[in-house]
Amino acid sequence: MTLARTPVVTLALFVGLALIAPLLGLPDPVRMDAAHRLAPPSWPHPLGLDELGRDELSRVIWGGRASLAVAFVASLIAGLIGTLIGIAGGFLRGFVEQALLRAVDVVLCFPPLLLALLVVTLLGPGARTLILVLSVLFIPGFARVAYASTLAVRSHGFVEAVQALGASRPRIMLRTILPNVLGPVLVQLSLAAASAIVLESGLSFLGLGVVPPTPSWGLAIGAARATMNQAPLLLLWPSLALTATILAMNALCDALRDAFEPQAAVPRTVARHLRDAVFGPKAAAPPADKLLDIRDLTIAIETPRGTVAPVRGVSLSVAAGETLAIVGESGSGKTLTGLSILGLLPEAAYIRAGSISFAGNDLRALDDASWRRLRGHDLAMVFQDPMSSLNPLHRVGAQVAEAIAAHGAPAGEARGRAVALLRQVGIPDAERRAKAFPHELSGGMRQRVMIATAIANHPRLMVADEPTASLDVTIQAQVLDLLASLKRDGDMALIFISHSLPVVAEIADRVVVMYAGEVVEEGPVSSVFAAPAHPYTAALLASAPGEDGAPPRAIGGIVPSPDAVIPGCRFAPRCTHYIERCETEPSVMTEVAPGRYSRCVRWAEL
Amino acid sequence: MSWFLRRLAISIGLVWIVATIVFLAIHLVPGDPAELLLSQGGVAPDPGAVADLRSQLGLDRPIGVQYADSMVRLLRGDLGSSLQDQSSVAQEIGRRLPRTLELIGAAMLIAVAAGVPAGTAAAMRRGSWWDRISGAVSGVALSVPVFVIGTVMVFVFAQRLHWVPAGGYVGFSQAPGLHLLLLAMPASAIAIGLAAVVFRMTRAAVLDVAAQDYVRTARAKGVAAGRILRHHVLRNALLPVVTIIALHLGGLLGGTVLVEYVFNWPGLSGLLVSAVVARDYPEVVGVVFTISVLFVALNFAVDVLFALLDPRVRAA
Numbered sequence: 001m002t003l004a005r006t007p008v009v010t011l012a013l014f015v016g017l018a019l020i021a022p023l024l025g026l027p028d029p030v031r032m033d034a035a036h037r038l039a040p041p042s043w044p045h046p047l048g049l050d051e052l053g054r055d056e057l058s059r060v061i062w063g064g065r066a067s068l069a070v071a072f073v074a075s076l077i078a079g080l081i082g083t084l085i086g087i088a089g090g091f092l093r094g095f096v097e098q099a100l101l102r103a104v105d106v107v108l109c110f111p112p113l114l115l116a117l118l119v120v121t122l123l124g125p126g127a128r129t130l131i132l133v134l135s136v137l138f139i140p141g142f143a144r145v146a147y148a149s150t151l152a153v154r155s156h157g158f159v160e161a162v163q164a165l166g167a168s169r170p171r172i173m174l175r176t177i178l179p180n181v182l183g184p185v186l187v188q189l190s191l192a193a194a195s196a197i198v199l200e201s202g203l204s205f206l207g208l209g210v211v212p213p214t215p216s217w218g219l220a221i222g223a224a225r226a227t228m229n230q231a232p233l234l235l236l237w238p239s240l241a242l243t244a245t246i247l248a249m250n251a252l253c254d255a256l257r258d259a260f261e262p263q264a265a266v267p268r269t270v271a272r273h274l275r276d277a278v279f280g281p282k283a284a285a286p287p288a289d290k291l292l293d294i295r296d297l298t299i300a301i302e303t304p305r306g307t308v309a310p311v312r313g314v315s316l317s318v319a320a321g322e323t324l325a326i327v328g329e330s331g332s333g334k335t336l337t338g339l340s341i342l343g344l345l346p347e348a349a350y351i352r353a354g355s356i357s358f359a360g361n362d363l364r365a366l367d368d369a370s371w372r373r374l375r376g377h378d379l380a381m382v383f384q385d386p387m388s389s390l391n392p393l394h395r396v397g398a399q400v401a402e403a404i405a406a407h408g409a410p411a412g413e414a415r416g417r418a419v420a421l422l423r424q425v426g427i428p429d430a431e432r433r434a435k436a437f438p439h440e441l442s443g444g445m446r447q448r449v450m451i452a453t454a455i456a457n458h459p460r461l462m463v464a465d466e467p468t469a470s471l472d473v474t475i476q477a478q479v480l481d482l483l484a485s486l487k488r489d490g491d492m493a494l495i496f497i498s499h500s501l502p503v504v505a506e507i508a509d510r511v512v513v514m515y516a517g518e519v520v521e522e523g524p525v526s527s528v529f530a531a532p533a534h535p536y537t538a539a540l541l542a543s544a545p546g547e548d549g550a551p552p553r554a555i556g557g558i559v560p561s562p563d564a565v566i567p568g569c570r571f572a573p574r575c576t577h578y579i580e581r582c583e584t585e586p587s588v589m590t591e592v593a594p595g596r597y598s599r600c601v602r603w604a605e606l
Numbered sequence: 607m608s609w610f611l612r613r614l615a616i617s618i619g620l621v622w623i624v625a626t627i628v629f630l631a632i633h634l635v636p637g638d639p640a641e642l643l644l645s646q647g648g649v650a651p652d653p654g655a656v657a658d659l660r661s662q663l664g665l666d667r668p669i670g671v672q673y674a675d676s677m678v679r680l681l682r683g684d685l686g687s688s689l690q691d692q693s694s695v696a697q698e699i700g701r702r703l704p705r706t707l708e709l710i711g712a713a714m715l716i717a718v719a720a721g722v723p724a725g726t727a728a729a730m731r732r733g734s735w736w737d738r739i740s741g742a743v744s745g746v747a748l749s750v751p752v753f754v755i756g757t758v759m760v761f762v763f764a765q766r767l768h769w770v771p772a773g774g775y776v777g778f779s780q781a782p783g784l785h786l787l788l789l790a791m792p793a794s795a796i797a798i799g800l801a802a803v804v805f806r807m808t809r810a811a812v813l814d815v816a817a818q819d820y821v822r823t824a825r826a827k828g829v830a831a832g833r834i835l836r837h838h839v840l841r842n843a844l845l846p847v848v849t850i851i852a853l854h855l856g857g858l859l860g861g862t863v864l865v866e867y868v869f870n871w872p873g874l875s876g877l878l879v880s881a882v883v884a885r886d887y888p889e890v891v892g893v894v895f896t897i898s899v900l901f902v903a904l905n906f907a908v909d910v911l912f913a914l915l916d917p918r919v920r921a922a
Contacts, residue, residue: 105620106620106623106627110624110627110856110894110898110901111855111856111857111858111859111860111897111898111901112856112857112860113859113860113861113863113864114859114860114863114878114894114897114898115894117863117878117879117882117890117894118628118631118890118891118894119631120882121881121882121885121887121890122631122632198751199860201751201753202751202752202753202860202864205753205864206863206864206867206879207883208879208882208883218753221753221754221757224757225757225760225868228757228760228761228765229761229765232761235757235758235761239750239754239757239758242751242754243746243749243750243751243754246749246750246751247745247746247749250745250748250749251745342825342826344822344825344826346817347817368831372828372829372830372831373828374828375825375826375827375828376826376827376828376829377828380826380827381823381826383819383822383823383826385819388818388819388820389819389820389822389823390820390823391820391823391824391837391838391841391842392820392842392916392917392918393841393842393915393916393917394837394841399823402824402827402829402833402837403827403828403829406827406828406829406830406833407828437917437918439917439918450823453823453827454826456827
């Protein structure tokens with residue numbers, strides 16, 4: 001665990017000074033010298049004298065002692081009690097839990113400073129009152145944090161295991177759970193201490209906290225107000241000390257949080273601006289008989305461990321009106337390939353080499369405005385998860401209409417066409433459903449909405465990325481039928497991305513099989529099915545439940561990570577037909593029959 | 607609608623709990639309020655005077671009766687009368703509350719107007735000089751206590767530059783320009799810390815939302831960049847921003863107390879501070895109760911706003 005050095009050093013300096021204040025040989029912070037009130041800095045008094053002729057440097061250092069002592073003692077007390085309450089609530093559940101949650105809600109009903117003032121009225125000002133008030137104020141925070149972490153930890157296997165071994169409850173709470181909630185509690189402790197200093201100084205500033213003549217930063221700032229025209233530096237020193245301490249504690253909080261809650265830390269990605277991710281990257285001669293033609297496409301991703309290429313040298317093409325299936329396991333690079341066609345690659349990914357041309361235009365050379373005109377008009381996409389792909393705050397009709405309006409239709413016309421589109425994709429009672437929010441529709445209905453959006457402007461090519469993967473089997477069939485019927489009625493080309501060969505058999509004309517970022521086989525869907533020319537295709541076919549009821553056979557091993565260095569054929573380590581030649585010979589796409597290609601060096605013998 | 611009623615009922619319940627706790631705080635704290643009140647300076651009070659004060663405050667009746675009585679009086683809007691001059695606490699609060707509300711409203715407005723655009727710009731150009739500078743500035747803004755900001759503002763703008771009076775209050779109808787000038791100072795002092803919070807949340811939320819699938823969908827539809835930012839990114843990013851403002855309401859109200867004191871703004875807090883100093887129980891209780899109710903009401907307003915922004919909440 002590495003913490004930022006500056007806040008730790010700053011804080012250590014202040015705490016250290018406060019601790020050794022009595023040993024520094026400073027002038028007495030409460031001794032007054034009325035004759036030299038507001039004296040300017042001099043050798044025996046480096047920061048001058050305050051409004052009552054007391055040494056300012058000494059008062060700033062001793063003042064830190066009061067503020068820090070109150071803050072640390074109060075946070076520690078609150079931390080101890082709150083953590084125990086939180087663990088008990090989270091572990092014992094039932095009545096304890098309910099009582100805890102309600103009590104926390106109630107304390108949170110009072111603005112902290114107000115509760116403090118109420119107690120000060122009842123008990124009178126002073127450091128002890130402050131510690132009491134601040135402890136009470138911070139207990140709920142600790143209880144909440146400890147409660148939440150306990151709930152997270154208690155379901156873990158090791159807690160259940162210790163329980164099964166017959167450990168007593170207090171023992172489990174203290175020995176097993178406590179160490180695991182310590183991280184978040186420590187973060188909370190630094191938060192509470194920072195907030196305690198703010199509250200203490202605020203109350204002292206009002207004259208309701210630390211009682212004079214005890215030095216305190218809040219008191220000093222309050223007192224400096226009266227004389228700040230003559231002696232502005234008296235306002236500066238305690239303000240600076242207070243602010244620097246809080247700044248250091250806040251920085252320490254952030255550092256602790258990053259250390260203990262790595263998920264909360266913002267990942268350090270490449271220095272590409274988000275603007276590019278939202279608005280599309282700024283983008284380098286293509287054959288015209290193909291609608292889409294991808295040549296030697298390599299997509300790279302910047303990771304903390306270096307650059308990896310999850311898509312390497314992919315070439316494929318789609319003719320007008322044709323349906324191409326891209327098939328492969330997770331991690332084969334099929335989704336990235338699909339996204340790159342619409343220029344929608346995620347922030348960290350970029351096209352390193354190759355060309356993509358659509359209707360004769362080089363897509364990599366497009367500017368933002370041209371991309372915008374192309375997307376949703378000539379090129380459309382349907383995504384895997386319709387729930388996350390629909391904006392949860394907009395009505396679905398409006399989201400379909402937005403696609404129409406984005407390409408020039410007036411708003412009123414777009415709304416009418418949106419309802420007609422919803423009807424076309426088989427949504428019953430389309431007028432009413434258009435007014436529904438995404439969460440009010442079923443998964444199948446949501447995907448129909450996404451399809452309606454995609455076909456809104458009669459695109460020439462639709463990319464559908466596993467459009468049925470998140471749906472029930474029966475719904476999957478309906479959505480596939482819908483896509484097939486849309487295809488029949490128009491001249492739209494379709495790229496259908498799937499991990500399942502049988503699914504694409506129904507819908508595709510040709511199929512491209514991808515493995516570990518490379519195309520390994522390509523050909524008409526029926527012949528690839530009947531006689532796969534690559535062992536991976538065969539394995540993929542065997543891994544799906546057969547129509548004759550044959551049990552599926554899983555492919556042994558896993559897809560290699562994109563940065564794995566594999567000589568020769570990338571499938572070789574998992575291949576049942578592996579021979580030495582697979583690693584020594586370069587694997588290249590070879591035409592094995594007219595219109596059929598395979599990357600397998602042994603295609604002829606198998 | 608039923609969501610609204612349920613939420614309203616919870617808020618009313620919270621107000622009742624607040625009232626009960628304030629009542630208990632006074633009556634269950636060790637020591638008799640009347641005795642404490644008269645024993646300032648460490649001198650034991652005269653038993654006769656204590657008995658008189660007890661009967662004057664109604665403290666000699668059974669606690670249940672006192673509780674029922676105080677709840678009934680609360681329902682009628684009666685917060686008792688000040689121990690200092692017998693004036694009606696409710697009336698005094700009624701006179702000062704609008705000024706405090708105005709201050710809070712202005713501070714929130716400034717904080718959102720500054721924090722949301724700055725946070726969006728920082729997220730959109732992550733890693734740029736703007737992002738780094740505004741991030742550092744927000745870190746400092748979060749760390750300077752509000753009364754320090756206020757005091758420094760008085761020193762710089764009033765005492766040295768003479769741009770504004772050091773503080774005070776003038777009714778809007780009397781002098782609209784001066785009223786706004788006098789409002790701007792304390793409102794900005796409160797707003798600086800809140801703006802830093804809003805800035806950080808907006809930046810984080812915009813970064814998060816921009817990576818969501820539905821933003822990709824909007825791009826896939828060919829929607830213009832400005833519209834994606836407004837309708838998809840900001841619309842969704844507003845939800846956590848509203849939540850964080852709600853979480854900071856308590857600190858905001860506390861900050862208001864300090865800032866009103868610094869700028870001599872005659873809102874609730876001047877009343878509160880003087881009442882605490884004078885140990886004027888009815889006034890302290892009245893103001894604490896009022897501000898706590900205000901807190902609950904603001905939270906309720908935030909919940910309603912949240913429901914208006916997010917259809918999923920209404921359905922839940």
